[in-house]
Amino acid sequence: MNRYLLPLFGFLVLAGFLAFGLKLDPHEVPSPLIDKPAPAFSAAKLSQPDQRVTLGDLKGKAWVLNVWASWCAPCRDEHPLWVAYAKNSPVPIYGLNYKDKNEAGAAWLRQLGNPYAESLTDPDGRIGIDYGVYGVPETFVIDSQGVVRLKHTGPITPAVLRDEIDPLLKRLSQHG
């Protein structure tokens, strides 16, 4: 065979991989938490900073944990979706106000609407570390046994909400 053809073949193989790569999403990192118990926490409420909520308080019912912050621009993009979804949500949605100031967070909710049953505060990002938060917003679905069932990094889109999160929540609210 003509050895001068080798670069061409090598390149075509590479191009094949690149074409395949276009279909993959490198940002989609599987969370090691999936199907594992959610990390425990104890967090102050945003509305009443003297009261705390722990993971144990939320057991017995499936729920959504949405990590947000007033300084986070993509959170602003996804927020209306949660506000709309919260009206008919089969399970409660909890916010985690991540690395934020309470006043800033509360003002944000007053301005844009509050879809959360309650927002927990994580001013120093400690809970975020336990949950492996690396980009805000992030969304977790946790079932009634306290097991993480889904994690979405980055803003949710209407398609993700409709095709992934909503069916899962409906199932979880029916079967526990």
Added chain:
Amino acid sequence: MIPEIGHLCLFLALAVALAQGVLPLVGAQRGQASWMVLARPLAHWQGLFVAIAFVLLSASFVRNDFSVLYVASNSNSALPLPYRMAAVWGGHEGSLLLWVLMLNLWSVAVARFSARLPLPFAARILAVMGLVSVGFLLFMLLTSNPFDRLIPAAADGRDLNPLLQDPGMVIHPPMLYMGYVGFSVAFAFAIAALLGGNLDAAWARWTRPWTTAAWVFLTFGIGLGSWWAYNELGWGGWWFWDPVENASFMPWLAGTALIHSLAVSEKRGGFKVWTVWLAIVAFSLSLLGTFLVRSGVLSSVHAFATDPRRGLFILGFLVVVIGSSLALFAWRAPKVGLGQRFGLLSRESLLLANNMMLAAACGAVLLGTLYPLFIDALGMGKISVGPPYFDAVFALLMAPLVFVMGIGPLTRWKQDEAAPLVKRLAPALVIALVAALGVGAWAGRITLLTTGGLLMAFWIVASLAVDLKDKLLPAGSSFRQVGHRAGQIPLAMWGMLAAHLGVAAFAFGVAMVKTYETERDVKMGPGDSTEIAGYRFKMTGLREVPGPNYAAMQGTIEVSRGDRVIATLLPEKRIYRVQSNPMTEAAVDSNPLRDLYISMGESLPTGEWIVRVQYKPFIVWIWGGCLMMMAGGVLAMSDRRYRVKKAATAAARDREATA
């Protein structure tokens, strides 16, 4: 109206580019001079239209025309004017326009300075560049038009990414693109030579200055990017092996190999197939970099907003350009003869070793960069390849490369004897080893890696010194003739010396920083102080400072050594109003011996801040080394033999004109 005219100019440029890509090429194949001579005027016209489009897009930024989608997405009325100008290339669409503008600058330069090239050769070169331009103009017009309107207009823009609001970032992309795109000239020369079958020493001599020029720009662009990351990203790193950095580094490695390979092709007529291949590869890697940055295939801090259509288009373009040129290579390369034979120990063999190692390094970076993609595509999971892989592979490949770098310049072409070489270089090796260990002892800690790195640096310096001494003061000559002999050394040789010394300075900086840097994260409020490496850092104030489009918290930190205050540094944490991104503005006190680097981390509820102080010995040598490499490139391309030819041709032209 302005954006519409800009849009129209892009269409006109596309039409001209098509003509420039087809007519001269067909003319060259058929030997029709009337079609070939079209290449130069068409290149000028295309350049003119693209330049107008670029000016008009800039005008929309200057006028804050937020009815242009691209302006509204990347600018803001509060953004200072210099950054509004830089915002032209702050996003995907505008940076593509910059790419095309650079390509046209290079084309016009080739059109102007190719008078001494045979007409069919010049026509083919400009046609190839025209075809590349067609691809990019189509890409812009079909998927990424910077002149798209936003109706109704936005009240204000979404602002330029705060990371890009830095003087270094204003010139980093143009320089980098000049380098990337500059390799299109070497590529066009290679394709034209393959088509015309005139792959000879003259071809190599014509290609050399262009390749070196592109390489100088790329070196500057990469160095600037690294310096920017160091100052701007706020944690004191200077290279991250991020996929996009790698995308610029791979063409640099291939380009470095190409420069050395061209030397053999010019002087000895050898390595021709390899040289042509490297010219194709260097430009292909530039295109691949464009694909990686803009397709979203790899996750990176640099990635532009992604759109699958764009990825698909560039991939298609990549397949056409690279695929067809490699096919042409496979077809024509077997007919290119081999150069003259050379011995096992000769400058050719050492340059071949240099090329092999640079190519291997380039391959290793390519593999590491795309490995996560390969693994993911094969369904074997998600992984990322980090600095440990790259650092290890690089150290292993650079050590023999630097060793050869010391010997190569002292070796004769064709055939050399080992014994006299060893005799000349043995003292250099001993001196380098002693110096490396000495520096380690002086710094207080000797480790294998540091000694290795320092040995590389001192070995280059010592072997260059031997080379220079032999040239300036050969055995039995007198001191008085040193000046005369120095004048006889061609500029290209000084260029080589400067560039290799730059590598030494770079290696020295890296070895020193990697081993002896220290850092400390401390909680600091006004009145608090900390100490590292004998320097005392005291926070004397903390205040809010308003900026044009951001609000900042600024710490005042007094640095003292002993009783003497040596600097007052003002690190900032900025919140940019529109995008609400926090940005760390590090404050650096820099001198050739060490940098003191302070950045503000997180604020604590108590009002104090986590402050990171770092001591980085000799870090500026890294960028100083890059500047020396660039200076070497500039010297090499200003060598007499390129200018003399030009003057001779100019004279010939004058004679023709008067005759």
